[in-house]
Amino acid sequence: MSMSVLNSNVMIGVGLRHPHFTDILTQPKQVDFIEVHSENFFGQGGAALSVLKQVREKYPVSLHSTSMGLGSAQNIPQYYLDRLKKLTENIDPFLMSEHACFTWGQQQGQVIHSGDLLPIAHTQQTLASMCEQVEKVQDFLGRELIIENVSAYIKFDESHLSEAEFLTQLYQRTGAKILLDINNIAVNSVNFDNGDIQQSIADYINELPVASVAQIHLAGCSIPLVGELTIDDHACPVSDEVWLGYKKALTRFGALPTLIEWDSDLPEWSVLVAEAKKARDIAHAVLVRKST
Structure with missing residues (x-):
């Protein structure tokens, strides 16, 4: 491992x-950690789980x-939690995360999954329900979760808490810290607020207690056609705005594990590594300045 990684x-x-399985196993170490989507490794045995091990x-x-x-009114199916626990025992992750959204419901008496991260109303009722779900999952897994803010393509009139306040209260009640996705704030700013992305990010992070954030996600998304919503497709390099x-998040929260997300139109491994290096250089510059 290079000294820049070791001393970061x-x-x-x-x-x-x-597509990057071979690269991660054969290329020199140029990043500090790897993040995977848990559900992609729920299968019993198989090549994917072998690679992850x-x-x-x-x-x-x-x-x-x-x-x-975790924001579903429907209980999370036990078979899902059993598979997640088995994967957790196999891999021993240093972080486990999910989103502040709902995915499970019922139709004609059948439990169904939405196939997407659906937004929740930020109310005390929803908060109480989500706290209960988070505590159940944490007790079952024997681990604390971190919860990510989401890109939401609709807003609920009944929401009387900001998302930042909702996640803060969730943290205070359950101990589940926050995974701060900067691009999701930017997407929501463009779609629903005044489009002043930097002001939206500053307002959001200033609502969060410094101790409440455990990880940061960085991503890019495609520029929409005129009149269309911006979609968080993770198909591009991280934008200048993000x-x-x-930099704002590092200044407030300090050194936190930071992830480059890229899920669609995947680039070469070298491009991902270059994005990680850019994040490292920015973090180093901000944190050195903060310490002086």
Whole structure:
């Protein structure tokens, strides 16, 4: 491992997807950790799980779930939790995360999954329900979760808490810290607020207690056609606006594990590594300045 990685004050990781399995196992170490979507490794045995176990021998691994649906009124199916617990025991992740959303419901008496991260109303009722779900999952897994803010393509009139306040109260009641996704704040700012991304990011992070944030996600998204919503498709390099927001987050929260997310139109491994290096350089510059 290079000295720049060993001596870094902040862990920088990338999301691992199937096309990069060979790269991560054969290339020199240029990142500090790997994050995977938990559900992609729920199968019993198989090549994917075998690769992840090999990766785990070289890197710390973060398990990022996308189907748990902690904000669902419907209870999370036990078979899902059993598979997640087994994967957790196999991999021993250093972080486990999910989203502040719902995914599970019922139709004609059948439990169904939405296939997407659906937004929740930020009310005390929803908060109480989500706290209960988070505590159940944490007790079952024997681990604390971190919860990510989401890109939401609708807003609820009944929401009387900001998302930042909702996540803060969730943290205070359950101990589940926050995974701060800077790009999701930017997407919501463009779609619903005044589009002043830097002001939206500053307002959001200033609402969060310094001790409440455990990880940062950085991503890019495609520019929409005129009149269309901006979609958080993770198909592009991190934007200049998100890099500026990252500097704000580092200044407030200090050195936190930071992940480069790229899920669609995947680039070469070298491009992901270059994004990770950019994050490391920015973090180093901000944190050195902060310490002086």
